[in-house]
Amino acid sequence: MGTVGGGTFNVLQRNAAEIARRAGRGIEVAQIAARHVNPTCDLGSTPVTDDVFAVVNNPEIDIIVELIGGSGVAKEVVLQAIANGKHVVTANKALIAVHGNEIFQAAVEKGVMVAFEASVAGGIPIIKALREGLAANQIDWVAGIINGTGNFILTEMREKGRTFEDVLAEAQALGYAEADPTFDVEGIDAAHKLTILASIAFGIPLQFDRAYTEGITRLTTADVNYAEAFGYRIKHLGIARRTEKGAELRVHPTLIPAHRLLANVNGVMNAVMVNGDAVGSTLYYGAGAGAEPTASAVVADIIDVVRTLTTDPNNRVPHLAFQADLLSDLPVLPVEQVETAYYLRLQAQDRPGVLAKVATILSERGINIESIIQKEVEEQDGLVPIILLTHRVLEQHMNDAIAALEALDDIAGPVMRIRVEQLN
Amino acid sequence: MGTVGGGTFNVLQRNAAEIARRAGRGIEVAQIAARHVNPTCDLGSTPVTDDVFAVVNNPEIDIIVELIGGSGVAKEVVLQAIANGKHVVTANKALIAVHGNEIFQAAVEKGVMVAFEASVAGGIPIIKALREGLAANQIDWVAGIINGTGNFILTEMREKGRTFEDVLAEAQALGYAEADPTFDVEGIDAAHKLTILASIAFGIPLQFDRAYTEGITRLTTADVNYAEAFGYRIKHLGIARRTEKGAELRVHPTLIPAHRLLANVNGVMNAVMVNGDAVGSTLYYGAGAGAEPTASAVVADIIDVVRTLTTDPNNRVPHLAFQADLLSDLPVLPVEQVETAYYLRLQAQDRPGVLAKVATILSERGINIESIIQKEVEEQDGLVPIILLTHRVLEQHMNDAIAALEALDDIAGPVMRIRVEQLN
Structure with missing residues (x-):
């Protein structure tokens, strides 16, 4: 019952009437497992235990909301809840990103939902x-x-x-x-x-x-x-x-x-x-974070789960958007195979011909320069920054080019490289 | 089968595999009613009729997609589809805004859905x-x-x-x-x-x-x-x-x-x-518009409807977000009761004391000035623009103030008034 747990409890209490008008029924916090009660919450008569598995194994409970974080006890809690036939709502991005395939498979086998809107970008309903x-x-x-x-x-x-x-x-x-x-x-x-x-x-x-x-x-x-x-x-x-x-x-x-x-x-x-x-x-x-923005997503998931409690599991929105048995084997590319444009910043000796050498190294690898800034004023260390934007190129060719640039006597220290995206 | 109808057909065809992987089943365009076939579409063997009610009354069809627009035949089509127990997807904002209460009531009585994501802001899933x-x-x-x-x-x-x-x-x-x-x-x-x-x-x-x-x-x-x-x-x-x-x-x-x-x-x-x-x-x-962005919303609605075809109607998301029998009677305020800040532009005679008269009229009505621009240079017509931002005030008080300002001999023509919102 940390930041998000407290926020979730408070939103469910404060907006109980609004939520019931939307969901068509009330949503009750039946039991809380917490080491410490969140001081922002007025728990009233809500039962609290320090044994998280007492909640997970409570036969009166339909939905387990996991707001522990991490992949230790949180993973045990989620898998045990699924095994007990309970739906799960979680804000745990690490758990889903690292163990999600295993968790979703278990959920599909048991016909329960694992909802995780709050795991990405807090209150934004991006999932x-x-x-x-x-x-x-x-x-x-x-x-x-x-x-x-x-x-x-x-x-x-x-x-x-x-x-x-x-x-x-x-x-x-x-x-x-x-x-x-x-x-x-x-x-x-x-x-x-x-x-x-x-x-x-x-x-x-x-x-x-x-x-x-x-x-x-x-x-x-x-x-x-x-x-x-x-x-x-x-x-x-x-x-x-x-x-x-x-x-x-x-x-x-x-x-x-x-x-x-x-x-x-x-x-x-x-x-x-x-x-x-x-x-x-x-x-x-x-x-993207904070007690109540994240709670907004957690509670929206709870409402979604409540709405589909009686739905045929085959008609629900699949965990990863696509039917579990129809996921694609499209490979994830190594970064060397990614094509982007680049920003490069070099520290050059103030000698004639440096820019020509830089341009030659890039051009030999098929890298076109889009624009360039060469500072006129020498800096204290006698080095002149050269900053340039390139057109799109495979990362592995840029790696070659940077290695060649860094090997030049005229270039001091590492080349700063930042990728550039137009997003259009 | 105009712009959005053509876009919807084309998106359903082009992304049929992707959509089926998401929805868990194929979605088939069973019949089209159109005066003219959209030239961007390759209809293949899809049957076309010029009688829209032939589609609405076709017993093989589960979902009617209304992309006619307006409140004439479109309203008849939607109400007849509902009466026939069919779900409806529409992009028709005028129909929903003006006749939505009647349409949703009919849909609730028949236990069917009317989905209208495309009616607001095109492809943005704002609803x-x-x-x-x-x-x-x-x-x-x-x-x-x-x-x-x-x-x-x-x-x-x-x-x-x-x-x-x-x-x-x-x-x-x-x-x-x-x-x-x-x-x-x-x-x-x-x-x-x-x-x-x-x-x-x-x-x-x-x-x-x-x-x-x-x-x-x-x-x-x-x-x-x-x-x-x-x-x-x-x-x-x-x-x-x-x-x-x-x-x-x-x-x-x-x-x-x-x-x-x-x-x-x-x-x-x-x-x-x-x-x-x-x-x-x-x-x-x-x-917010265009063939395929709007089609994106239409098709998302179709997928949603397909997913909940077998759901208990009481567990579906209500048309207006809240359960139909729990809508609020919160009144819509007349604009005179709205409180906002204002931008005012006055055309003043270039005489001493005009600004003082303007300030007095505002202050007598409890309107505080936040900032002001008075142009130093006289314009061709001998008038000096005075532009000011006020703090928040009830519209009816601003109406009074503007009437008093326009009655001044020193102010020429109507006062330009634009509301100001901080959105925070």
């Missing part, structure tokens, strides 16, 4: 939109800001010229970021959510271990400003794209055109773009 | 989001750009400094606007859609005749530019808000802060903001 609202479409790609902490950091860096480290420390003080920020800033949390979105979009099994994940820790305010000069903004995106060769599944900093709505999603807010062959581009925006 | 995705919330307000033609005109006026008349003529030439543009530019089309959104948001019967509707025909490029100077943009919004006194239901030009996502929705695109007590602000963006 419902993808799985039902856009069910007529072949989904071509999904691109989202699906980690609020990372977006808060990037927004502050851009708007106030602050460094990554400075903003991260503030985010930790404000409670946006965990003491160990790895899951947020290295993109692991976003990769969990992207894994779920990609499966629902393309009808493929959950494959978290195939997702490419790159964090935002190496971004500098200089990169943020150069991106701006090119008419772009840097966002930490989760991107899933269907190509003829396979599915791309990647989380990394990305330059996107400054005029796109997604580029204007700031602070801790989340947003997901979905492109379908019939509908074109759509976008879904809202709070 | 599903409001009715299911946000079902845990008390919805506080909805505000949307729900007419693409109007938004195209306002976007061109702002970005290119063009006049309303000039852009309208282009929109007509491009086919965005009808030869008679009244429904679009006077806000009637938007009011149909807003009426539907408000009913679903607040659980009230459809009351199109109570919606306040004001068009964009009087907006000048001067207003667009002054709004920009204050940090705002002008959008033609449909706004529904729940207050303690009743529900607001209004379509009018509106100044909104330029940094809001909604202010950055340009061209023919649509977007709807929804604010709920648990989730906070959310936004849904996409194409």
Whole structure:
């Protein structure tokens, strides 16, 4: 009964009348398992136990709401609830992304539902939109800001010229970021959510271990400003794209055109773009975390489950949008097989001919330069930054090019590389 | 079988495999009623008739898809289909907004569904989001750009400094606007859609005749530019808000802060903001019209209906989100009872003391000025524009104030008044 558990209880209590008018019946919290009662909640006579399996094995209960998090006891709880023939609602992205295939198979065998809207982008009903609202479409790609902490950091860096480290420390003080920020800033949390979105979009099994994940820790305010000069903004995106060769599944900093709505999603807010062959581009925006926004999704799932308690299981919306026995074996591509455009920042010695060498290395690998900024003023260390945008190229060719660039005597230190997406 | 009918047929054909993998069964177009076959469609062996009631009375058919439009034969078709025990999917906003209460009552009595996602904002699954995705919330307000033609005109006026008349003529030439543009530019089309959104948001019967509707025909490029100077943009919004006194239901030009996502929705695109007590602000963006975006919503509805064909009717999602016998009698407020902030533009004689008289008239009615622009340079007609933003005030007090301002000898012509919303 932590943040989301407390929020869920409070929303169910406060909006009980509204919810009953919608669902056609009341929804009662029959029992709570918690180590500590959430101090924001007035539990009244609701029974509380510290034994989570007392709830899971309670024969009076129809739906188990798992808000523990992680893959330890949460996984046991979910699998035992399914084994007991109970429906499950969960906000647990790590559990679904890593163990979802196993969990959904168990649920299908028992004829119960596992609902997980709250696991991606908090209160935004993005799973419902993808799985039902856009069910007529072949989904071509999904691109989202699906980690609020990372977006808060990037927004502050851009708007106030602050460094990554400075903003991260503030985010930790404000409670946006965990003491160990790895899951947020290295993109692991976003990769969990992207894994779920990609499966629902393309009808493929959950494959978290195939997702490419790159964090935002190496971004500098200089990169943020150069991106701006090119008419772009840097966002930490989760991107899933269907190509003829396979599915791309990647989380990394990305330059996107400054005029796109997604580029204007700031602070801790989340947003997901979905492109379908019939509908074109759509976008879904809202709070990606927090007690009540997440509770909004949890309670919506509870209402959905309540509505379909008596439905023939074969007529329900499948967990991953597609019938469980009709998932596709479309492979997830290694990142070397992904094609994108690139932003490159090089630190060059201020000598004649450097730019020609750089251009030659790129051109020999079929990489076309779209635009370039070469700073006229030498910096303190005697190095001149060269910043360029390329056309689209396979990642493996860009890796070759960067290795060749870094081997030049004229180039100091590593080449900064950020992928670029037009999202059109 | 016009634009949307053709799009629906083509999406069902092209994505038949994808749709069957989702729905768990195939969906077949059994018969088409059309005066003319849509030339974009390859009908194969699908039977076509010019008698729409031959389809409606065909005992082999489970679902009638009504894409005729208007309230004439379309209404007969829908009511006859219901009487025949068939489910209905429609994109007809005028029919639902004006005759929805009657249609839904008939559907409830026969235990069939009438699905109408495509009637609001084209391909954006906004009805599903409001009715299911946000079902845990008390919805506080909805505000949307729900007419693409109007938004195209306002976007061109702002970005290119063009006049309303000039852009309208282009929109007509491009086919965005009808030869008679009244429904679009006077806000009637938007009011149909807003009426539907408000009913679903607040659980009230459809009351199109109570919606306040004001068009964009009087907006000048001067207003667009002054709004920009204050940090705002002008959008033609449909706004529904729940207050303690009743529900607001209004379509009018509106100044909104330029940094809001909604202010950055340009061209023919649509977007709807929804604010709920648990989730906070959310936004849904996409194409609001066009053959395939609208077909995306029609086909999603067909899939939804197919999934629940065998469901107990009492467990289905209610047409207006709330159980039909539990709709609220919350009154729709007359616009005089609406409270908003205002943008006012006056043409004043260039004499001392005019501003003091204006300020006195406002202050006597409890209207506080938030900011003001008085042009220093006299215009050709010897008049000086005074532009001001007020704090929030009841519309009836503003009406009084404007009458008093227009009665001043120092003020020439009518006062331009545009409502202002912060959307926070």
